[in-house]
Amino acid sequence: xxxxxxxxxxxxxxxxxxxxxxxxxxxxxxxxxxxxxxxxxxxxxxxxxxxxxxxxxxxxxxxxxxxxxxxxxxxxxxxxxxxxxxxxxxxxxxxxxxxxxxxxxxxxxxxxxxxxxxxxxxxxxxxxxxxxxxxxxxxxxxxxxxxxxxxxxxxxxxxxxxxxxxxxxxxxxxxxxxxxxxxxxxxxxxxxxxxxxxxxxxxxxxxxxxxxxxxxxxxxxxxxxxxxxxxxxxxxxxxxxxxxxxxxxxxxxxxxxxxxxxxxxxxxxxxxxxxxxxxxxxxxxxxxxxxxxxxxxxxxxxxxxxxxxxxxxxxxxxxxxxxxxxxxxxxxxxxxxxxxxxxxxxxxxxxxxxxxxxxxxxxxxxxxxxxxxxxxxxxxxxxxxxxxxxxxxxxxxxxxxxxxxxxxxxxxxxxxxxxxxxxxxxxxxxxx
Amino acid sequence: xxxxxxxxxxxxxxxxxxxxxxxxxxxxxxxxxxxxxxxxxxxxxxxxxxxxxxxxxxxxxxxxxxxxxxxxxxxxxxxxxxxxxxxxxxxxxxxxxxxxxxxxxxxxxxxxxxxxxxxxxxxxxxxxxxxxxxxxxxxxxxxxxxxxxxxxxxxxxxxxxxxxxxxxxxxxxxxxxxxxxxxxxxxxxxxxxxxxxxxxxxxxxxxxxxxxxxxxxxxxxxxxxxxxxxxxxxxxxxxxxxxxxxxxxxxxxxxxxxxxxxxxxxxxxxxxxxxxxxxxxxxxxxxxxxxxxxxxxxxxxxxxxxxxxxxxx
Numbered sequence: 001x002x003x004x005x006x007x008x009x010x011x012x013x014x015x016x017x018x019x020x021x022x023x024x025x026x027x028x029x030x031x032x033x034x035x036x037x038x039x040x041x042x043x044x045x046x047x048x049x050x051x052x053x054x055x056x057x058x059x060x061x062x063x064x065x066x067x068x069x070x071x072x073x074x075x076x077x078x079x080x081x082x083x084x085x086x087x088x089x090x091x092x093x094x095x096x097x098x099x100x101x102x103x104x105x106x107x108x109x110x111x112x113x114x115x116x117x118x119x120x121x122x123x124x125x126x127x128x129x130x131x132x133x134x135x136x137x138x139x140x141x142x143x144x145x146x147x148x149x150x151x152x153x154x155x156x157x158x159x160x161x162x163x164x165x166x167x168x169x170x171x172x173x174x175x176x177x178x179x180x181x182x183x184x185x186x187x188x189x190x191x192x193x194x195x196x197x198x199x200x201x202x203x204x205x206x207x208x209x210x211x212x213x214x215x216x217x218x219x220x221x222x223x224x225x226x227x228x229x230x231x232x233x234x235x236x237x238x239x240x241x242x243x244x245x246x247x248x249x250x251x252x253x254x255x256x257x258x259x260x261x262x263x264x265x266x267x268x269x270x271x272x273x274x275x276x277x278x279x280x281x282x283x284x285x286x287x288x289x290x291x292x293x294x295x296x297x298x299x300x301x302x303x304x305x306x307x308x309x310x311x312x313x314x315x316x317x318x319x320x321x322x323x324x325x326x327x328x329x330x331x332x333x334x335x336x337x338x339x340x341x342x343x344x345x346x347x348x349x350x351x352x353x354x355x356x357x358x359x360x361x362x363x364x365x366x367x368x369x370x371x372x373x374x375x376x377x378x379x380x381x382x383x384x385x386x387x388x389x390x391x392x393x394x395x396x397x398x399x400x401x402x403x404x405x406x407x408x409x410x411x412x413x414x415x416x417x418x419x420x421x422x423x424x425x426x427x428x429x430x431x432x
Numbered sequence: 433x434x435x436x437x438x439x440x441x442x443x444x445x446x447x448x449x450x451x452x453x454x455x456x457x458x459x460x461x462x463x464x465x466x467x468x469x470x471x472x473x474x475x476x477x478x479x480x481x482x483x484x485x486x487x488x489x490x491x492x493x494x495x496x497x498x499x500x501x502x503x504x505x506x507x508x509x510x511x512x513x514x515x516x517x518x519x520x521x522x523x524x525x526x527x528x529x530x531x532x533x534x535x536x537x538x539x540x541x542x543x544x545x546x547x548x549x550x551x552x553x554x555x556x557x558x559x560x561x562x563x564x565x566x567x568x569x570x571x572x573x574x575x576x577x578x579x580x581x582x583x584x585x586x587x588x589x590x591x592x593x594x595x596x597x598x599x600x601x602x603x604x605x606x607x608x609x610x611x612x613x614x615x616x617x618x619x620x621x622x623x624x625x626x627x628x629x630x631x632x633x634x635x636x637x638x639x640x641x642x643x644x645x646x647x648x649x650x651x652x653x654x655x656x657x658x659x660x661x662x663x664x665x666x667x668x669x670x671x672x673x674x675x676x677x678x679x680x681x682x683x684x685x686x687x688x689x690x691x692x693x694x695x696x697x698x699x700x701x702x703x704x705x706x707x708x709x710x711x712x713x714x715x716x717x718x719x720x721x722x723x724x725x726x727x728x729x730x731x732x733x734x735x736x737x738x739x740x741x742x743x744x745x
Contacts, residue, residue: 050552052662054561188715212705215715219666221656222453224446225701226714232439245563249656256574257442258581273563277658313562 039081041339043068043329044106044135045322046116046126048094052219053243055273055316057118060140061089062311063322064115071330079337085330087115094218096121096190103129111135112339113329115322119243119268120144120162121190127155136345138328140321143267143290144194148365154345158321158328158360160290160371160390162191165266166198168373168389169239169288173199174206176386177262177286179237183230185214185223185250187242192218195266196241203239211235216250218242223250224257231259243268248277255281262286271317275381282378286386289374291321291357293385296374299356324355358391438579443702444695445577449586451694452593453655456648457671458678458686459596460641466681467617467637469537473544474524476668477551478517478642482649483659484559485513487566494567502569506654514646521642522635530631533620548665555661563660566653585655592651596644597687604683613637617681677725679738688736696721 045064048057068085076083088109092099099122106114107129114130114137117123123142127150130137136154139147143162148155173179182203186196200210211233214226227250230238238254238261240247247269254263263285265274270287278285294300294315303323307315328351336344353360361369372391376383457479464472490509493500528543570588574581604610615623616633624630652667653659670693678689700720705713728736 049561050556050662052660054556054662055563058561213713214701214705215713215717217718219662221658221663221666222446222450224450225443225698225717228439228442228446229702229705229714231442232435245658245660248563249658252572252657256572256581256583258574276565277563279565279657 037082038084039078039339040084040086041112041333042109043085043087043326044109044111044114044116045087045089046092046099046102046106046114046122047089047118048122049089049091051093051095052245053094053118056141056243056271056318057091057094059316059319060116060118060322062307062313063140063319064089064326066307066310066319067323067326067330071326076330076334078333078339083330083333083339085326092117092122092126094119094122096125098122099126100129102126106130107133107135112333112341113138115140115325115329117142118318119189119191120147120194123147124150124190127152130154133341134345135341136329136332136348138325138348140325141267141318142191144190145198146190146194148367152366154341154348154366156328156348156362156366158324158355158357158368159267160373161367162195162198162266162290164371164390165288165290165373166195166200167202168375169195169264169266170199170202170204170208171206172286172288172375172387173237173239173262173264174203174208177237179203179235179262180208181211181233181235181237182208183212183214183233183235183238184210185216185226185230185238185240185242187218187220187246188215189218189242191268192241192243194241195268196239199239199241199264199266216242216246218246220246221249223253227254227257227259231257235261237262237264239264240269241266244271244274244277247274248282251278251281251285264288267291267317270376270383272314273316275378275383282381285378287376287378287383289317289376290371291374292372292388292391293374293376293383294320296385296388297357298354303356320356324353324357324360327353327355328360434579439702441578442580443698445580445582445586446702447695447698448590448691449582449655449694450698451674451691452590453648453652453667453690454671454674454693455593455597455687455690456589456651457645457667458675458690459593459600459683460644460648461668461671462675462678462680462683462686463600463644464637464641465675466683467613468529468634469681470529470540471544471672471680472529472641473541473668473672474528474547474551475641475645476664476666476671477548477555478520478524478645478664479649479652479667480555480659480661480664481520481551482513482517482642482646483566483653483663484555484649484661485516486510486646486650487564487653487659488559489513490567490569502567502571506569506650510647510650513650514643517642517646517649518639521638521645524642525635525638530634548668552661552665559661561661563658566657566659568654568657570654572655572657583655585651589651589655592647593687593690596647597683600640600644601683609633609636673721673725676735677728679732679735682735682737685735685737692724692736693721696724 047060090102092102103126120142123139131152138156145161145163184196186192247265265287267289270289275282332347333339333344336347363369373389375386486509489512528547532540571584612628674689674693675686678685701714701717
């Protein structure tokens with residue numbers, strides 16, 4: 001009886017395989033027939049599809065897939081052939097160690113370009129392998145300055161970096177919010193620590209005192225010990241350098257402990273997930289994004305609607321940037337008339353793209369030129385724009401006060417560039 | 433001075449609550465280890481499944497019958513989720529551990545890790561990658577306590593961890609089932625000769641262990657108001673350390689180890705910076721905890737309460 005069953009099962013399986021193979025052959029033949037007209041290009045995507053920040057990695061991947069669908073539908077031509085992009089999506093678990101394996105895998109698969117990774121630690125570790133293989137890498141969301149300071153020709157990012165973000169946050173906390181005593185807590189990742197360092201510099205430069213630096217981890221859920229220490233130092237404001245999954249419970253626990261001071265976070269904590277997790281403790285918190293608000297992005301509203309339709313979820317934060325990153329690569333391929341990394345890589349630095357997130361042009365390091373930083377306050381469960389520094393957003397041009405802060409931010413930024421270069425290496429070494 | 437006292441008291445409360453969370457999870461770990469000498473690495477993920485299913489059930493109840501009091505919703509959710517966890521526990525035992533009962537001890541350890549991955553991935557497929565808010569069924573609003581603050585959920589966690597430990601201890605010490613468990617823990621073959629249904633006892637152990645995991649999951653979710661498919665991993669690891677610290681296999685040890693670990697982490701993070709004049713910061717929280725673990729294991733390799741073999745669950 002058992003043997004019988006087994007036989008049947010294996011026969012059925014064999015049949016399935018045969019059918020599957022048949023299909024594959026058929027499609028391969030179909031591809032061959034159309035080969036004269038199609039150029040198949042494989043891109044790589046490295047993101048945290050599992051682990052603590054899997055929701056942000058998926059946001060990234062959805063952005064990439066949407067861009068590829070759009071480009072394929074548009075039928076761009078390279079060397080007379082229609083460009084057909086596909087993606088090899090790999091999971092770095094948000095872990096720098098895993099990211100180097102992912103990078104090797106993508107390099108071995110000979111991808112023509114990489115979109116990724118999500119956080120700075122994985123991005124920086126992976127960038128070495130891509131650089132060695134001459135494969136261009138565009139990160140939609142890694143904000144640590146070190147990423148583009150390694151002198152890699154193929155390393156680009158499509159959002160502002162943490163020198164800009166930290167300068168704006170630090171100056172905002174001190175000047176606009178009037179915080180004189182600031183406590184900082186970070187998650188010891190390249191992103192969290194890097195941003196915290198920048199905020200510290202900017203806040204000090206603007207005349208505030210950093211009363212304490214506390215530390216947690218990017219998989220922690222309990223922050224009461226650190227928050228109690230912070231409470232003892234009586235700060236006016238607390239800055240958290242890390243992701244939303246920690247920022248949410250942290251805000252909640254601060255409230256439980258009676259630490260009712262202004263709470264600030266960077267882009268990693270500026271997501272719908274943060275607001276949901278912190279609940280009413282998020283009310284009144286400040287956070288920044290290294291880009292324009294989605295509603296102020298030139299094609300932001302349209303993107304948000306289409307994203308919701310396709311994916312069935314709200315944009316967390318990085319999807320528009322991931323979308324733009326694909327376009328950066330594809331457009332460079334079209335301009336160079338080749339999908340060969342060696343040929344089209346130099347074209348990337350000449351990018352001038354009107355992306356979803358805004359105008360994308362790179363400076364000589366691969367950083368976004370004129371990147372915007374937006375400061376929000378959470379009011380009624382929504383992100384409300386307080387000010388936009390840099391970028392071409394309408395809000396940025398409207399207010400004079402904004403320009404003033406921008407100048408402060410620029411000064412601070414310029415003053416700290418050198419210091420950052422020195423400080424960045426330990427920051428990266430300490431990643432996880 | 434009084435501020436110093438308030439801060440110290442708050443840190444002790446923080447540590448006590450965190451430790452009770454660890455202890456809740458560690459109880460299930462240690463019980464299975466006591467009977468089977470198996471480190472059930474999937475335990476943390478059963479905790480996660482417990483939290484996730486409780487949330488799903490609780491949400492279903494609140495949308496079907498709005499206006500029920502929070503604690504009641506939580507109880508119903510627990511009543512629904514505990515059998516699911518128990519069934520899952522038995523299934524894990526059947527599929528991943530029973531076929532390997534006579535295999536070398538490393539083999540079930542590997543399958544345990546495999547089960548843990550399967551549970552995580554399945555949860556990711558079922559509930560997605562998003563973080564969910566666990567509603568405040570029991571108030572999470574702070575109550576003042578000599579200048580420090582504690583929430584009702586946290587008081588419940590501390591009480592529950594103690595009560596469960598004591599209850600389990602009584603069950604293992606006083607009941608026929610407990611007697612059979614102790615017999616199985618000593619020697620499978622001899623227990624069988626004495627008429628003990630070894631497989632049955634092991635199944636019951638897993639049922640109780642998984643139901644405990646479910647309770648732990650629910651309480652952790654109620655405390656932090658956050659659930660995620662990945663939450664079991666870090667929690668399971670910490671609980672495992674707590675169990676080892678207290679002497680794995682010993683119920684009182686799990687409680688002691690949990691609370692000790694919680695206090696060490698909390699006081700370490702709170703005072704290490706002050707004590708070293710800022711030379712070491714709160715990022716040495718874990719280093720400090722592991723240092724204590726190593727010191728304990730050097731002097732007492734079986735953990736703090738590990739030597740009393742007779743008291744093993």
